[in-house]
Amino acid sequence: QQGSGSNQLNCPMGVTIDDYSTIYIADYGNNRIISFKRNNNVAEIYLKKNENNQERNEYVMSPISIKYDSVSKTIVIAQETGFNVIRWHIDSTYWTLIAGSASSDLSGISRTLFNKLRHVYVDRFGHLYVADCFNQRIQYFTYSLDELVKGKTIAGVILAYGNNSYIFNQPTAIALDQDQNLYVADSLNYRIQLFKQTSFIPTN
Numbered sequence: 099q100q101g102s103g104s105n106q107l108n109c110p111m112g113v114t115i116d117d118y119s120t121i122y123i124a125d126y127g128n129n130r131i132i133s134f135k136r137n138n139n140v141a142e143i144y145l146k147k148n149e150n151n152q153e154r155n156e157y158v159m160s161p162i163s164i165k166y167d168s169v170s171k172t173i174v175i176a177q178e179t180g181f182n183v184i185r186w187h188i189d190s191t192y193w194t195l196i197a198g199s200a201s202s203d204l205s206g207i208s209r210t211l212f213n214k215l216r217h218v219y220v221d222r223f224g225h226l227y228v229a230d231c232f233n234q235r236i237q238y239f240t241y242s243l244d245e246l247v248k249g250k251t252i253a254g255v256i257l258a259y260g261n262n263s264y265i266f267n268q269p270t271a272i273a274l275d276q277d278q279n280l281y282v283a284d285s286l287n288y289r290i291q292l293f294k295q296t297s298f299i300p301t302n
Contacts, residue, residue: 176228182200217270
């Protein structure tokens with residue numbers, strides 16, 4: 099049932115599972131992260147804004163995608179209305195910025211800004227892939243816990259949309275196979291695009 103209670107969700111947009119089989123849900127409409135430990139139906143609520151946490155990095159805004167990073171043992175979250183991708187250390191009360199808008203809800207076309215985030219993916223090396231939907235591109239960020247990293251466009255052309263093999267019309271989801279080949283859901287072209295690993299990134 100839709101709602102804001104601890105056992106309810108409002109337009110959940112993403113789910114991920116950590117090494118201990120704990121489930122984490124991006125509860126988009128309630129602006130929070132909910133988790134359930136294995137064999138336990140009691141929810142834990144994180145990063146929900148209240149009267150005690152007014153700092154911007156203490157709550158989430160429209161979490162649209164969520165992914166567990168097995169390298170750093172953290173959760174990576176894309177915030178749609180925050181225009182950024184953040185890293186949350188599990189059980190922490192705050193998050194740190196990976197890329198995107200730092201203090202104002204700013205979209206953009208630079209290497210570290212986004213316009214209409216749709217999906218994040220973390221590979222087995224901890225590298226990050228972002229579906230930057232309205233910028234018509236897939237952004238790639240090398241693994242780093244210590245500092246912000248600049249993104250690299252590995253597929254698509256900034257602000258160019260169409261149905262050629264090298265451009266998108268609103269990319270919305272990403273996956274990689276065991277050979278690091280990239281698959282992209284090209285939503286308004288009604289197709290899945292495949293990009294061979296050797297064409298865009300290193301293997302580690």
